[in-house]
Amino acid sequence: MSRRLRRARKRIETTEGADVSKKLEGKRIAFLATDMVEQVELTEPWKAVRDEGAKVELVSLEEGKIQGFNHYDKGDMFGVDRVVEEASASDYDALVIPGGVGNPDTMRTDENAVAFVRDFFEQGKPVGVICHGPWMLVEAGVVRGRKVTSWPSLQTDIRNAGGEWVDKEVVVDQGLVTSRKPDDLPAFNEKIVEEFCEGRHEEQAEKAQNAVHADATPK
Known part of the structure; x- marks a missing residue:
């Protein structure tokens, strides 16, 4: 056997013996969405975390399927894995909370969906939110004291809720990952994988508790 062939075989054996475990192996990720979800903001983060080994479930307001949208045009239908009323x-x-105007605007009127979101923060678990999705954070009362980005039209709502709105493609604040729009998805996907891999953030829980207590205090 030639020296070159021996080196090539050694490289193959080294690669085969390397640790190829996926970053999110064993993790279970919820995607919270309903009709009029911006399709690409559902499918691309879904693929990003699933490709890293995560088990992914679509949680929604009702059983059946939800209607995705590509901006103003109807897209694909997506099967619901679990109803939010029965989810924990x-x-x-x-x-992960995708955007699309009608998606979070509908969900923020559902008390079970709002409580579901709030519980992730109070348990210190990482959360990724994009586009109009931060409306859910405002409704859940977990924005106060946080740096957040979103679709620009939400910035007044975020500031009024006590958050600091930042115009950047991706913002990370102690387990909370936010982005503005579909163009930001590459950066968003990279960061949610990173934060989800890190797991629970104590600071996430502390900030959520402080925000809830501040909002409950009589003015």
Whole structure:
């Protein structure tokens, strides 16, 4: 056997013996969405975490399927894995909330969906939110004291809720990952994988508790 062939075989054996475990192996990730979800903001983060070994479930307001949208045009239908009324943050390691105007605008009127989101923060679990998704954070009362980005039209809502709105493609604040729009998805996907891999953030729980207590204090 030639020296070159021996070196090539050694490289193959080294690669085969390397640790190829996926970053999110064993993690269970919830995606919270309903009709009019911006399709790419559901499918691309879904693929990003699933490719890293996570088990992914679509949680929604009702059983059946939800309608995705590509901006103003109808897209694909997506099967619901679990109804939010029966879901618990304790069953998951992390949460993703996609955008689309109608998606979070509908969900923020559902008390079970709002409580589901709030519980992730109170348990210190990482959360990824994009586009109009931060409306859910405002409704859940977990924005106060946090750096957040979003679709620009939400910035007044975020500031009024006590958050600091930042115009960047991705913002990370102690387990909370936010982005503005579909163009930011590459950066968003990279960061949610990173934060979900890190797991629970004590500071996430502390900030959530402080925000809830501050909002409950009589003015």
